[in-house]
Amino acid sequence: MTMLTITDLHATVADKAILKGLSLTINPGEVHAIMGPNGAGKSTLGYTLGGRPGYEVTGGTATFNGEDLFALAPHERAAAGLFLGFQYPVEIPGVSNLQFLREALNAQRKGRGEEPLNGGQFLKLAREKAALLQMDMEMLKRPVNVGFSGGEKKRAEMVQMGILDPKLAILDETDSGLDIDALRICGEGINAIMRRPDKAVLLITHYQRLLDYVQPDFVHVLAGGRIVRSGGPELARELEAHGYGALEETGA
Amino acid sequence: MTTVTLPATHASEGWRYAPKAAVEALWPIEAEEIVVPAGAEGALDIVLEDGAGDEARHLALDLGEGAEFSLTLVNVAAGARYARICVEARLAAKARLTIGAVALAGGSAQVEIVTEVTHAGPDAFSRQVIRQVAGGSGQVTYLGRVRVDVGADGTDGAQSVRAMLLSPTAQANARPELEIYADDVKCAHGCAVGELDRQALFYLAQRGLPPAQAQALMLQAFVAEALDGADEALAARVAGQLAALTEAAA
Numbered sequence: 001m002t003m004l005t006i007t008d009l010h011a012t013v014a015d016k017a018i019l020k021g022l023s024l025t026i027n028p029g030e031v032h033a034i035m036g037p038n039g040a041g042k043s044t045l046g047y048t049l050g051g052r053p054g055y056e057v058t059g060g061t062a063t064f065n066g067e068d069l070f071a072l073a074p075h076e077r078a079a080a081g082l083f084l085g086f087q088y089p090v091e092i093p094g095v096s097n098l099q100f101l102r103e104a105l106n107a108q109r110k111g112r113g114e115e116p117l118n119g120g121q122f123l124k125l126a127r128e129k130a131a132l133l134q135m136d137m138e139m140l141k142r143p144v145n146v147g148f149s150g151g152e153k154k155r156a157e158m159v160q161m162g163i164l165d166p167k168l169a170i171l172d173e174t175d176s177g178l179d180i181d182a183l184r185i186c187g188e189g190i191n192a193i194m195r196r197p198d199k200a201v202l203l204i205t206h207y208q209r210l211l212d213y214v215q216p217d218f219v220h221v222l223a224g225g226r227i228v229r230s231g232g233p234e235l236a237r238e239l240e241a242h243g244y245g246a247l248e249e250t251g252a
Numbered sequence: 253m254t255t256v257t258l259p260a261t262h263a264s265e266g267w268r269y270a271p272k273a274a275v276e277a278l279w280p281i282e283a284e285e286i287v288v289p290a291g292a293e294g295a296l297d298i299v300l301e302d303g304a305g306d307e308a309r310h311l312a313l314d315l316g317e318g319a320e321f322s323l324t325l326v327n328v329a330a331g332a333r334y335a336r337i338c339v340e341a342r343l344a345a346k347a348r349l350t351i352g353a354v355a356l357a358g359g360s361a362q363v364e365i366v367t368e369v370t371h372a373g374p375d376a377f378s379r380q381v382i383r384q385v386a387g388g389s390g391q392v393t394y395l396g397r398v399r400v401d402v403g404a405d406g407t408d409g410a411q412s413v414r415a416m417l418l419s420p421t422a423q424a425n426a427r428p429e430l431e432i433y434a435d436d437v438k439c440a441h442g443c444a445v446g447e448l449d450r451q452a453l454f455y456l457a458q459r460g461l462p463p464a465q466a467q468a469l470m471l472q473a474f475v476a477e478a479l480d481g482a483d484e485a486l487a488a489r490v491a492g493q494l495a496a497l498t499e500a501a502a
Binding site: 050051052053073074075077078079083084086089090091092093094095099100101103104105107108111143160164 | 449450451452454455456457458459460461462463465466469470472473474476
């Protein structure tokens, strides 16, 4: 069974059509990268799949592990195994990372009919995932993303992903704002958490550099709200060398 | 025991939002007098929780010179209930008073926090942190006055009032007031009414929290400052009430 099948997806934001017939299939065990110029609809794709209010599906379907994704509320999509890594993780003053993540994980487990983790079990899991991303546990006691640098926010996102253990991770420009060391740590974290036969990743990125660490099986170019070209890892290097402009000249 | 004077008309400031019929039924309201002698310290929690009928409490606090007192108020009502806590406080020289208050109104409840803090002597200190949440057609009201008497120089008084509305029919009234008759005074008041951040709610939902639970978690953070210094059991009770309020709204 495929993990995610998107067929002819149309979506609007504030009545403006952004996605215009996007189709994409992702199988378990695969890493896909979506690249494309600014304004192509890359982030809109992530938010639409995550169910963000204001991102309206006007046509097409998305099937996630056999379920109609768009029939589910955002928290149900999360419980079904969809994780969205945010380009700009949201700061939530007063709510500690640990409290938030424990409540989120247990809400997901409840949604799947699983027993909740107790405090000790949860802390052990959190410690293990924080170590994987070389993040100090003290930071997880602080309010969600408050006072975190850009790089720390992205690493915290990966710790969240490790704890929540999704089936499909859609990572929206996880590489932006990262220095070289943080990029390597995040890349290795993604591999450690998600490189499994039963999991899949959709990387949304502008640059080749994250793909040096997380090697994609497939690369797609998103332009004008559609996938205009698909290929293997070599496509990313070609784009890096020649830019999106060259691609548009040669035609899709 | 003294009793509070029944307001002649609704125009009386401290009663302007109170439902007249409910107030009449509760009348007379006895003032609960608390005297904190010079140099002494004290603390008190007052919790009005849902399930009781209409309620109105009136505290008259008298803080002697250098006395310190910490008051935590939790006022919760859902359904068609009226619940009021009024605090009248008089601070002698160098006295210190902190008031942390959480007011939650659901259903068609009316929840009031009314304070009148008088700095009667010099160098006294007062802090009020008021956090209000209204859902359904609930109404939360804060009427608070800090009065600085003639000669009460060196006063340091502040009111921080914030309200969160969970539904289009919920209401918040907030009126922080300063009345100052001295010159060398530091007084501040701030007031804001808002809604929960939608972007943060989506972020929490994307991590798996159902809408009511995401709201409750954010509201816990919102009221936390008012419960600073309160014991954990009370904070947990408030968390439970917030969960009930957001569940009812879901």
